[in-house]
Amino acid sequence: MQPYDTQSIEKKWQQAWEEAGIFHAQNDSDREKFYCLVEFPYPSGQGLHVGHPRSYTALDIIARKRRMQGYNVLYPMGWDAFGLPTENYAIKNHIHPEIVTQNNIAHFKAQLQALGFSFDWSREINTTDPDYYKWTQWIFLQLFKKGLAYKKEMSVNWCTSCKCVLANEEVVGGVCERCGSEVVHKVKSQWMLKITEYAQRLIDDLDEVDYIERVKTQQKNWIGRSTGALITFHTNVDHDVTVYTTRPDTLFGATYMVLSPEYAPIEDWKREGLIQNVPAVEAYQQEAARKSDFERTEMAKEKTGVRLEGVAAVNPVTGENIPVFISDYVLVSYGTGAVMGVPAHDSRDWEFAKKFGLPIVEVVAGGNVQEAAFTDVETGVMVNSGFMTGMTVEQAKEAIKDYMTEKGFGQRKVNYKLRDWVFSRQRYWGEPIPIVHCEKCGYVPVPEDQLPLKLPMVDSYEPTDTGESPLAAIDSFVNTTCPHCGGPAKRETDTMPQWAGSSWYFLRYADPHNNTALASKEALAYWTPVDWYNGGMEHTTLHLLYSRFWHKFLYDIGVVPTKEPYARRTSHGMILGENGEKMSKSRGNVVNPDEVVAQYGADTMRLYEMFIGDFEKSAPWSTTSIKGCRRFVDRVWALQDLLNDEAGETPALQKALHRTVKKVTGDIEEMKFNTAIAAMMALLNEIDKVGSLSKTDYTTLLRLLSPFAPHVTEELWALMGGEGFCSVAPWPTYNEALCVDNEMEIAVQVNGKVRARVTLPADADQAAALAAAKQDEKIAAELAGATVVKEIYVKGKLVNLVVRK
RNA sequence: GCGAGUGUGGCGGAACUGGCAGACGCGCCAGACUUAGGAUCUGGUAUCUCCGAUGUGCAGGUUCGAUUCCUGUCACUCGCACCA
Numbered sequence: 001m002q003p004y005d006t007q008s009i010e011k012k013w014q015q016a017w018e019e020a021g022i023f024h025a026q027n028d029s030d031r032e033k034f035y036c037l038v039e040f041p042y043p044s045g046q047g048l049h050v051g052h053p054r055s056y057t058a059l060d061i062i063a064r065k066r067r068m069q070g071y072n073v074l075y076p077m078g079w080d081a082f083g084l085p086t087e088n089y090a091i092k093n094h095i096h097p098e099i100v101t102q103n104n105i106a107h108f109k110a111q112l113q114a115l116g117f118s119f120d121w122s123r124e125i126n127t128t129d130p131d132y133y134k135w136t137q138w139i140f141l142q143l144f145k146k147g148l149a150y151k152k153e154m155s156v157n158w159c160t161s162c163k164c165v166l167a168n169e170e171v172v173g174g175v176c177e178r179c180g181s182e183v184v185h186k187v188k189s190q191w192m193l194k195i196t197e198y199a200q201r202l203i204d205d206l207d208e209v210d211y212i213e214r215v216k217t218q219q220k221n222w223i224g225r226s227t228g229a230l231i232t233f234h235t236n237v238d239h240d241v242t243v244y245t246t247r248p249d250t251l252f253g254a255t256y257m258v259l260s261p262e263y264a265p266i267e268d269w270k271r272e273g274l275i276q277n278v279p280a281v282e283a284y285q286q287e288a289a290r291k292s293d294f295e296r297t298e299m300a301k302e303k304t305g306v307r308l309e310g311v312a313a314v315n316p317v318t319g320e321n322i323p324v325f326i327s328d329y330v331l332v333s334y335g336t337g338a339v340m341g342v343p344a345h346d347s348r349d350w351e352f353a354k355k356f357g358l359p360i361v362e363v364v365a366g367g368n369v370q371e372a373a374f375t376d377v378e379t380g381v382m383v384n385s386g387f388m389t390g391m392t393v394e395q396a397k398e399a400i401k402d403y404m405t406e407k408g409f410g411q412r413k414v415n416y417k418l419r420d421w422v423f424s425r426q427r428y429w430g431e432p433i434p435i436v437h438c439e440k441c442g443y444v445p446v447p448e449d450q451l452p453l454k455l456p457m458v459d460s461y462e463p464t465d466t467g468e469s470p471l472a473a474i475d476s477f478v479n480t481t482c483p484h485c486g487g488p489a490k491r492e493t494d495t496m497p498q499w500a501g502s503s504w505y506f507l508r509y510a511d512p513h514n515n516t517a518l519a520s521k522e523a524l525a526y527w528t529p530v531d532w533y534n535g536g537m538e539h540t541t542l543h544l545l546y547s548r549f550w551h552k553f554l555y556d557i558g559v560v561p562t563k564e565p566y567a568r569r570t571s572h573g574m575i576l577g578e579n580g581e582k583m584s585k586s587r588g589n590v591v592n593p594d595e596v597v598a599q600y601g602a603d604t605m606r607l608y609e610m611f612i613g614d615f616e617k618s619a620p621w622s623t624t625s626i627k628g629c630r631r632f633v634d635r636v637w638a639l640q641d642l643l644n645d646e647a648g649e650t651p652a653l654q655k656a657l658h659r660t661v662k663k664v665t666g667d668i669e670e671m672k673f674n675t676a677i678a679a680m681m682a683l684l685n686e687i688d689k690v691g692s693l694s695k696t697d698y699t700t701l702l703r704l705l706s707p708f709a710p711h712v713t714e715e716l717w718a719l720m721g722g723e724g725f726c727s728v729a730p731w732p733t734y735n736e737a738l739c740v741d742n743e744m745e746i747a748v749q750v751n752g753k754v755r756a757r758v759t760l761p762a763d764a765d766q767a768a769a770l771a772a773a774k775q776d777e778k779i780a781a782e783l784a785g786a787t788v789v790k791e792i793y794v795k796g797k798l799v800n801l802v803v804r805k
Numbered sequence: 806g807c808g809a810g811u812g813u814g815g816c817g818g819a820a821c822u823g824g825c826a827g828a829c830g831c832g833c834c835a836g837a838c839u840u841a842g843g844a845u846c847u848g849g850u851a852u853c854u855c856c857g858a859u860g861u862g863c864a865g866g867u868u869c870g871a872u873u874c875c876u877g878u879c880a881c882u883c884g885c886a887c888c889a
Binding site: 213214217218221222224226228243244245246247258303327328329330331333334335338339340341342346347348349351415416417537538540541611612613614617618619620622624625626627628629631632634674675677678679680681682685745746747748749751752753754757789790791792794797798800801802 | 806809810811816817818819824825828830831845870882883884888889
């Protein structure tokens, strides 16, 4: 037996697979397709992280198994290569981002190939390739034509360190998700995408897809649908104010009103001299504008505000005059930017009322509203509410909505927390937005036949302090002619966010070299939707939501044949450092995959990542545990010594073998890779106990293990004289009849405690089991002098005798 | 605060639909082979007051029977966070 040398074996087979093209998907095929996908990585300078292969190995196992089962499998890989780290690295080291990207990709690709993933490299894509981003730009133009891309002067999240606009989704806890620096507000003119137009469909169509529940709830919460009402209050300043509320039933308890400091009509009132305390109001407005998101969150503990002296509103049902305030606890960007204050039944309003000494009027009985706001909608009963008094909250909600509609001061309204997508970035390393601004014609799309609009080569791509994109400094790029009137015009200099290229990449894999469409209709009809998509939970409200939005848009304009891009979505847990903390350079707990492969081999690395624990949960890396997986591979290799004949099967092992095939086949589908591997380890223990193994059984085991440890099994397959590649050999089948025992061990309980075990033939019935149980010496002793009250028999499992002494 | 999830040996983790808790692996202990062992092989390994009892974060409940279902509670993780 030759020694097991991972280095030579793994290289050899990786090359052989690529040369034979056995992992290439076929576009014209009668076979059933299976499209499985993992999130393509951002090729960072740090190279592959041990977290990447967890997802890639899992779906590689599924892809390989499906191939062995005869499917036409598409398992592609590519590069999400636009992005800030590359640009920052380029600036620091004076290398063009394109070169940085090329180098990083080469490094990443070599690392991935060393792990033996069965990617179809002939379909490799790269979002920074002009032939690719041509279609990213094309999709943007379609959005623009349908009015779903628009430019808007607005307050945006501005990262002080990246000098760049961030989407709401990229601001975490008031700081930049990427660099952790402070995020402030800045008014800028930005390209926006109307994702809000799709809010309801993005919720509704979740019913049609098979996503793990966590992902569905997180998306629903993010979109944040709420049902309520718009209610209009008359004021003494001849300007009605409309508020949004989810609790119109509490209208009788509205004792004041609060406007956001940015509420636009306030400026008119100031100008018209309707507000008597303008200096105090303006001071508050300036203070609120100055605060960053982070400060606002921090200061959220205590309510602040200023009353608008001279302004009063009228509660439409009580007819009473109520005071009007401004306060930063009301957000200008949600609802109407104005709310009615019902201190008795909203905890924020309660705090505000206490601070400002406003009346607290109870309209839902059930709590003590002087002590705390009573917000329970399940048990409350209406009081002090005119015609609604005595109703439940639910009844009152409907009654008041009907009433206000009839009287004309209000209407039903659905609101979403989801905001439109800020699509502009003031950066160099992104897709140029293909729009030209003409003094006469306004925003004009670049004609489609001029795509791709390429990034110009420049010397400096440093961000400017003014907040302009580096592209703004390149006159030859900026100055152009209007495609519409031919007059002088200027190009848009903002670029797209990183999420653009990844919002449709899965479509490109279906037909990656097409230069007349993003992919042919036939290819899309055959391959979409993605059958199985695995990725990180951190992408649930970003990439996953954005790409569903784009896909739905492409469906609406007839480009793709399905409403939803992904039929099934699963998610993996993180791999933590050995100390149980997130891996990071600063914590010094990073594991380098190259070193693991060099020391143990790719097969061991793959096995360990799958064996480490429940796939959906995070798990700490262990440098000692991985040895167990290497031992397992060594023992599989050493089985060559136990081969004893040319004969068919090893009778003593038949049951164990068939059961293992069944277990592994099922576990892979449920992503229970850890128990699948455990089952194969148990089988190995069984084989060692028996002490001999037939070649037939050995090759069955090799095929079963092949998706997990493809190199060593391929080598052993060749040594056994197997036909073709083990990687595409038929998946082993099992005989159900051979999986069941002809004997069963039954636990015998007395009053729920196990007292004995009896062995019975598999076909024994209840009577036989009970009789055998009672004959057992120990049980007989237990039963002496007692009455059996109840006898329970669970087939194949246990007997429980309930006795009374 | 709201939403989602997780608590099982020294460690990572198993346990179908309520039916023998601790599969498999690591580590550890003992032995074998060795000049040697951080290699390999064999056996053992939840706890205790060890012929018995206890044990799946804690306290209850339902049940013949609960890691699994229900109620309450504590701790941790993740997401959102003044969304009216």
